Amino acid sequence: MIKLEHIFKWYNVGGTKSFILKDINLEIKEGDFVSIMGPSGSGKSTLLNVIGMLDEPDEGNYFFMDEDVLNMKAKKRSQLFQSHIGYVFQSYHLIDELTVYENIETPLIYKNLSSSERKSIVSDLLDRFNIVGKKDLFPAQLSGGQQQVVGIARALAGSPKLLLADEPTGNLNSKQGEEIMELFKQLNEDGVTIIQVTHSEKNAEYGKSILNMLDGQIK
Amino acid sequence: MNSIKLAYRNIVKNGSYTVINVLGLTLAFTLCLLVFSVLSEEKSYDTSWSKANRIYRINTVELDKGIEGEINQVYANLGLELKNQFPEVEAAAAMFSREIFLNLGTDQTVEVRSIFMQKDAFNILDFKIIEGNPNILVAGKTNIMINREFRDKYFKGENVIGKLIKSSDPLLEESENVGYVIVAVFDEIPYNSTFRTPVITFSEVLNNKLSKNGDGYYQEQYIALKPNTDIAAFSQKANKWYKDFLSDSAVKNFSFRFQPLKEIYMNPVSHSDIYGNEKTTFIFQIIALLVLVISFINFINLYAVRTIKRIKSLNLHKILGASRYSLIKSLLLETIIIFLIAALISIFFYLLALPPLESFLNFKLYFTREIVGSILIYFILTVLLSGLIIGFYPAWIVSNIKSSEALKNKLSKVSNVEVWMKKSLIIFQFSVSLIVIVGLITVKSQLNLIQNTPKGLNTENLLNIKQLYLSNKSSTIKNELLRIPGVEKVSISAWRPNIGSGYLARTVDDKKNVGEKIRVSFIGGDADFTPLLDIKLIAGRNLTEKDYIGHPKPNPKFEGDEFLNALITESTAKRLGLSDLGIPIQGLDIIPVGIVADFHSESFHKPLSPTVILAKDFQEYGNILIKIKDGQENVVGKRITQTMYKHFPDKYFNFEWVDDLIANNYQKELKQAQIFTLSAFLALFISALGVTGLILQSVEQRTKEIGIRKVLGASIASISNLFGKEYVLMIIIAIVIASPIAWILANKWLEDFAFKTEVKLWFFGSAGFIVLIVTLITVNIQTIKAALVNPVDSLRDE
Ligand SMILES: Nc1ncnc2c1ncn2[C@@H]1O[C@H](COP(=O)(O)OP(=O)(O)OP(=O)(O)O)[C@@H](O)[C@H]1O
Numbered sequence A: 001m002i003k004l005e006h007i008f009k010w011y012n013v014g015g016t017k018s019f020i021l022k023d024i025n026l027e028i029k030e031g032d033f034v035s036i037m038g039p040s041g042s043g044k045s046t047l048l049n050v051i052g053m054l055d056e057p058d059e060g061n062y063f064f065m066d067e068d069v070l071n072m073k074a075k076k077r078s079q080l081f082q083s084h085i086g087y088v089f090q091s092y093h094l095i096d097e098l099t100v101y102e103n104i105e106t107p108l109i110y111k112n113l114s115s116s117e118r119k120s121i122v123s124d125l126l127d128r129f130n131i132v133g134k135k136d137l138f139p140a141q142l143s144g145g146q147q148q149v150v151g152i153a154r155a156l157a158g159s160p161k162l163l164l165a166d167e168p169t170g171n172l173n174s175k176q177g178e179e180i181m182e183l184f185k186q187l188n189e190d191g192v193t194i195i196q197v198t199h200s201e202k203n204a205e206y207g208k209s210i211l212n213m214l215d216g217q218i219k
Numbered sequence B: 001m002n003s004i005k006l007a008y009r010n011i012v013k014n015g016s017y018t019v020i021n022v023l024g025l026t027l028a029f030t031l032c033l034l035v036f037s038v039l040s041e042e043k044s045y046d047t048s049w050s051k052a053n054r055i056y057r058i059n060t061v062e063l064d065k066g067i068e069g070e071i072n073q074v075y076a077n078l079g080l081e082l083k084n085q086f087p088e089v090e091a092a093a094a095m096f097s098r099e100i101f102l103n104l105g106t107d108q109t110v111e112v113r114s115i116f117m118q119k120d121a122f123n124i125l126d127f128k129i130i131e132g133n134p135n136i137l138v139a140g141k142t143n144i145m146i147n148r149e150f151r152d153k154y155f156k157g158e159n160v161i162g163k164l165i166k167s168s169d170p171l172l173e174e175s176e177n178v179g180y181v182i183v184a185v186f187d188e189i190p191y192n193s194t195f196r197t198p199v200i201t202f203s204e205v206l207n208n209k210l211s212k213n214g215d216g217y218y219q220e221q222y223i224a225l226k227p228n229t230d231i232a233a234f235s236q237k238a239n240k241w242y243k244d245f246l247s248d249s250a251v252k253n254f255s256f257r258f259q260p261l262k263e264i265y266m267n268p269v270s271h272s273d274i275y276g277n278e279k280t281t282f283i284f285q286i287i288a289l290l291v292l293v294i295s296f297i298n299f300i301n302l303y304a305v306r307t308i309k310r311i312k313s314l315n316l317h318k319i320l321g322a323s324r325y326s327l328i329k330s331l332l333l334e335t336i337i338i339f340l341i342a343a344l345i346s347i348f349f350y351l352l353a354l355p356p357l358e359s360f361l362n363f364k365l366y367f368t369r370e371i372v373g374s375i376l377i378y379f380i381l382t383v384l385l386s387g388l389i390i391g392f393y394p395a396w397i398v399s400n401i402k403s404s405e406a407l408k409n410k411l412s413k414v415s416n417v418e419v420w421m422k423k424s425l426i427i428f429q430f431s432v433s434l435i436v437i438v439g440l441i442t443v444k445s446q447l448n449l450i451q452n453t454p455k456g457l458n459t460e461n462l463l464n465i466k467q468l469y470l471s472n473k474s475s476t477i478k479n480e481l482l483r484i485p486g487v488e489k490v491s492i493s494a495w496r497p498n499i500g501s502g503y504l505a506r507t508v509d510d511k512k513n514v515g516e517k518i519r520v521s522f523i524g525g526d527a528d529f530t531p532l533l534d535i536k537l538i539a540g541r542n543l544t545e546k547d548y549i550g551h552p553k554p555n556p557k558f559e560g561d562e563f564l565n566a567l568i569t570e571s572t573a574k575r576l577g578l579s580d581l582g583i584p585i586q587g588l589d590i591i592p593v594g595i596v597a598d599f600h601s602e603s604f605h606k607p608l609s610p611t612v613i614l615a616k617d618f619q620e621y622g623n624i625l626i627k628i629k630d631g632q633e634n635v636v637g638k639r640i641t642q643t644m645y646k647h648f649p650d651k652y653f654n655f656e657w658v659d660d661l662i663a664n665n666y667q668k669e670l671k672q673a674q675i676f677t678l679s680a681f682l683a684l685f686i687s688a689l690g691v692t693g694l695i696l697q698s699v700e701q702r703t704k705e706i707g708i709r710k711v712l713g714a715s716i717a718s719i720s721n722l723f724g725k726e727y728v729l730m731i732i733i734a735i736v737i738a739s740p741i742a743w744i745l746a747n748k749w750l751e752d753f754a755f756k757t758e759v760k761l762w763f764f765g766s767a768g769f770i771v772l773i774v775t776l777i778t779v780n781i782q783t784i785k786a787a788l789v790n791p792v793d794s795l796r797d798e
């Protein structure tokens, strides 16, 4: 499903290149569940962003479902990605001016689903994550953990084939974290490919494989 | 539906920005609507006649060096002669307005504007006759047509055709006041015409042949040309024909210009009573445009500010699957909604402001009211379009920002340009405010100058009874008036201040500049004239009754070669190279016996004209100038009226305060001063709105900084300073930019005056000071508010 070849990413800091990803080669098959671990600043989020095409690498090749992503027209690329990928962000990134309900609904609107279809999907998710009572609140009115839950619900709304999750449990208590991991496992069994970044050994264990990163390289 | 909800939420959430935007746009839109109305009204004048495109007035252009100029009349019957000569001329008629005095029964004399027309006028303009027949002339009386409104007002329910109306023209002898006969009633002439009038008087062609000697009396004349006539070629042909027509000995020092009727309203040449004002309209236009630009700038500035705050969420939409098109659509939708709200409010204000605008302008916006529906439809369409244009570019840019950067909410690359853009836009706003304020100060100080400069004559408490026929009772009346307690002096004269530079004029060769001519104006009154006006004698002696000559006649002309004793003004004496008193001046036919100080016979728009004062005993015709003692102004009026009616029970008297007449000269400038005051407030207000928006933004961005600084012990004042400093710098830059422009414009405006104020340095200084004060107040209101916030609240954010 995903194939990265010699991926480099750098920033110019004071005239010299500061490498964040160094020669990343990676293949992830459909149905995989990969956990990425590594110290802070090692480039985990950056790698995830490259995979999700929120960031472009400076060098290398990237094939997504056998298509050459980096040489694709921007419009086609975003169509390809946004219809197949769900994102969970380290810092939630909910849309401040939308309610919980609307945040979850948004990807469905862009998929041109009818309002009744949207309604049933969103209600389902609200139920599943036990946040029905919060549906009319705005993100600013939620705790960090609650926002994270909404972020995950939103990522799942579009029934993605690939779920990219950057520390999905970072702000949750261990019980909540466990629930989420169980959910991920369930999803994975249902056929969703998952790549998650985590600091927790325990959570990493839920994955079928673990990638360790250090200084922009996969160990 | 969803995007409308979103847009609505955003608009509400950013309440203060929305209010600023809507307020600024509303002001600008309202102003633009009003100005557009004035413009379309003025442009519409005299366009509704069926031959509007081929009607011309014949103007005389004088070519003498020293006295070049254009007047709106030509020698009588020139038009008719052109019609005889050239097949291109379809119709020709004299048409001019004058006041007539209709006696509608006991004690009800009305003064109405009427237009005298020759019969061929029916082939030039369109009239709808609703009663009677103007083609059947009634002999022995002046024939008149009245309009429907006039009929309904004064003759409700009567059969008016054939009705006789007595005339009470103060200028006519009783026996000459033959009266009028109504022969027809016409439907209203469109209001937006220089010919609008309730009454038309007309007659057959007068039998004055066009003189071959290049003289005669002047008349306002119009012609209608056949369709598709080339006016330039025709004008050339007609002028050439006239030169050939004149006898060889005639002076050929003038030519004709055919002025399109449609242009007369805005370029009246000589001031008739219905005319527009190009300069005022122009100032209006510029100001509306500037206010519009300023509020667009505010909008764009605030837009940028608001959207940058939202870049993150916009990008989340993108990540969640929104297409760029749908992002642009939702951003545009917000702009459009704000524009529409502003448009709707401004329509409301506009309709509210129309009546006061009409009374300010002193003319009705008839045409505008007729087409107000389509104006508003076009207005809404224009607003939508401008919303799209204004909103598109930023939406385009914002929707294209890269996701990973946007998620960090950092836009390091854009911000430098952004800051520079914002600053220059604010500087532009400041400059506009400065220019308008300098304009206001200039207009005000010119008005002050007019008010405070000695005019050389004293018009205080001076009442005038406008020129009338006195049937040789002038001495009796004068003596009776003088006997009224409270009346100080009385003089009967052929001239009163502000009627022009004199009651007649003669041209002499300029000895100092060979080839040029000097036009000398003549002012005439009885022996009490100069003392009554306090005109100061510098040399020689004043005129006395002994200087009266012969028996004066109506509209006095010079009698034979007799030389008249006269006073001459100081500057005239200099221009004519007068060496001594008592020596006859050829060409003027006067013997100067005294020199008086210069005085302003006309408004400050005109230079002092060379002037001679004659003394005459005006037995038959004259103005009656009455100087009233201080404090007696309200008491004597009744006695004066009684005296006048005793002698002329049927006459119409036109009482006028000379000071009012003089003040009337500056109506235009007073109005412009009002426009400038209003616009100065508008410009300041709108740029204060802009500053508020930006300050709100920087305060928002720096809430944390303010919090930290406060925790570290900064005072409120020092935090305010932090923000105020950069605005002071911007104002200084604006002063540098605006001053030369303001200087040029102020001087341009002053060009209208022969006597004018200087544009002084302090004009700019005080304009700068005003802008500075307003800005600092604006800045401080916001920053103090921010500085007062408990730091714990601001640091908890995020
Ligand atoms: N715009 C930038 N300019 C320069 N360096 C950057 C920029 N953005 C990120 N970096 C650097 O890239 C490195 C990798 O960042 P990344 O966010 O991928 O780390 P991470 O492994 O996700 O860390 P964490 O576990 O703390 O989330 C960091 O050292 C960071 O300083």
Ligand SMILES: [Mg+2]
Residues within 6 Å of the ligand: A044, A045, A046, A090, A166
């Ligand atoms: Mg990270």
